[in-house]
Amino acid sequence: xxxxxxxxxxxxxxxxxxxxxxxxxxxxxxxxxxxxxxxxxxxxxxxxxxxxxxxxxxxxxxxxxxxxxxxxxxxxxxxxxxxxxxxxxxxxxxxxxxxxxxxxxxxxxxxxxxxxxxxxxxxxxxxxxxxxxxxxxxxxxxxxxxxxxxxxxxxxxxxxxxxxxxxxxxxxxxxxxxxxxxxxxxxxxxxxxxxxxxxxxxxxxxxxxxxxxxxxxxxxxx
Numbered sequence: 001x002x003x004x005x006x007x008x009x010x011x012x013x014x015x016x017x018x019x020x021x022x023x024x025x026x027x028x029x030x031x032x033x034x035x036x037x038x039x040x041x042x043x044x045x046x047x048x049x050x051x052x053x054x055x056x057x058x059x060x061x062x063x064x065x066x067x068x069x070x071x072x073x074x075x076x077x078x079x080x081x082x083x084x085x086x087x088x089x090x091x092x093x094x095x096x097x098x099x100x101x102x103x104x105x106x107x108x109x110x111x112x113x114x115x116x117x118x119x120x121x122x123x124x125x126x127x128x129x130x131x132x133x134x135x136x137x138x139x140x141x142x143x144x145x146x147x148x149x150x151x152x153x154x155x156x157x158x159x160x161x162x163x164x165x166x167x168x169x170x171x172x173x174x175x176x177x178x179x180x181x182x183x184x185x186x187x188x189x190x191x192x193x194x195x196x197x198x199x200x201x202x203x204x205x206x207x208x209x210x211x212x213x214x215x216x217x218x219x220x221x222x
Contacts, residue, residue, distance in 0.1 A: 002051040007062045007192055010053055018044050018184060018221040025220070029154035030183075031104060032111070043220040053213045056196055066189030072096040073190050077197050080114045088116035104157055111156040117142055118198070125166055126205045133168045140164040143180075160187070164195070166202060172211030175199040184221045 004010040022044025028036040035041040063070050075093035079085060085092070090110050094101035104110055121140045128138045142161040151158050165176040177195045182188050196213055203210045 004053045005055045006058050007056050008058050008065050022046055032154050032156045034154045043222045045220045049219055050216050059196055062189050062193055068189050069097050077194055080118050081201050085115055089113040091115055112159055129168050129206045138166040172209050173203040174211040176214040178216045182217050182219045184219050
């Protein structure tokens, strides 16, 4: 497993490996769109890619490195961790990048949102880590099979995030983030930024320092 001391270093290395070792793959659907006959969606894919980041002093710089919409990223962080938020779906962040996100609204709602799936589970994760620091059961499950499998095949958007596994070891909180898929250009940078923000938030609530961020991913590059 590759171990990095910088988020930008990890991002650059992933881009290089996608270009050099990625296997060509024709995506059938992207989000909720059928693209199986569109050559613009022939992608390079790496299967079962894993790495670890031990330090992320450059996390904020990752937004610019990946050319992300900074306003949306910050607003999305507020949505996901803003426990006073009353509008969990669709939330508020999408308005910072309305041109992109509006196409996925159905009757004013998204098929899922991070705050509605994150926020109910996080207090239990914190409680479990406080009560049983050596637990291996502090898993935040994002993918809801009874809901999400009904949207397979482009019926609606299906989450790329699967699980967030928190492990408290040697007094530091580690996070193993598993994704079934990740579009490197559009979402890799925000996925890493927002997940590390989650790790830092939970660590603060538990009263411990952060350890490492582990990422298990199937990345693709269009």
